[in-house]
Amino acid sequence: QAVVDFERLSEHAAAFQGHDVGFCCLGTTRAEAGADGFVRVDRDYVARAAELARAGGCRHFVLQSSRGANPRSRFLYLRVKGEVENLVQAVGFDRCTILRPAVLLCKRQESRPMEWVAQQFLGIVARFSPTAYSVPVETVARAMVASALQPGEGKVEVLENGAIHKLGKA
Numbered sequence: 001q002a003v004v005d006f007e008r009l010s011e012h013a014a015a016f017q018g019h020d021v022g023f024c025c026l027g028t029t030r031a032e033a034g035a036d037g038f039v040r041v042d043r044d045y046v047a048r049a050a051e052l053a054r055a056g057g058c059r060h061f062v063l064q065s066s067r068g069a070n071p072r073s074r075f076l077y078l079r080v081k082g083e084v085e086n087l088v089q090a091v092g093f094d095r096c097t098i099l100r101p102a103v104l105l106c107k108r109q110e111s112r113p114m115e116w117v118a119q120q121f122l123g124i125v126a127r128f129s130p131t132a133y134s135v136p137v138e139t140v141a142r143a144m145v146a147s148a149l150q151p152g153e154g155k156v157e158v159l160e161n162g163a164i165h166k167l168g169k170a
């Protein structure tokens with residue numbers, strides 16, 4: 001395990017060397033970091049980490065993105081997620097897996113009242129339609145690992161919420 005300063009990520013290039021697979025779940029919120037900080041963390045840091053991983057020999061990069069990611073979206077969150085997907089793909093990994101989960105079901109340390117309300121509602125909805133609108137973070141993590149352990153379906157594979165559920169339970 002290596003602790004890196006993302007503001008000086010190039011100084012930590014050695015931490016990104018010698019790995020076959022890279023996993024990235026890095027992200028923040030606009031509420032916590034502001035619009036500029038959100039873009040810096042969710043797009044710039046992720047893209048730079050992918051570049052360093054590729055330069056260090058990484059062949060397969062697994063990125064957690066978001067349902068609805070689209071570089072042309074009018075919504076900042078979805079636009080930044082779409083932009084970073086394109087940037088990571090452009091790095092030139094032998095294989096790139098992008099997971100686009102819906103609402104993540106998890107317990108957080110910080111208070112996010114609206115997210116808590118949404119999670120409670122979606123937790124109930126998940127009993128009737130488990131793959132439609134949400135996914136437990138544990139399922140996403142298992143799907144990320146499973147994607148690295150099995151042969152890929154092409155150079156770039158995008159897994160939407162239903163596929164994440166399926167792979168995460170396999």
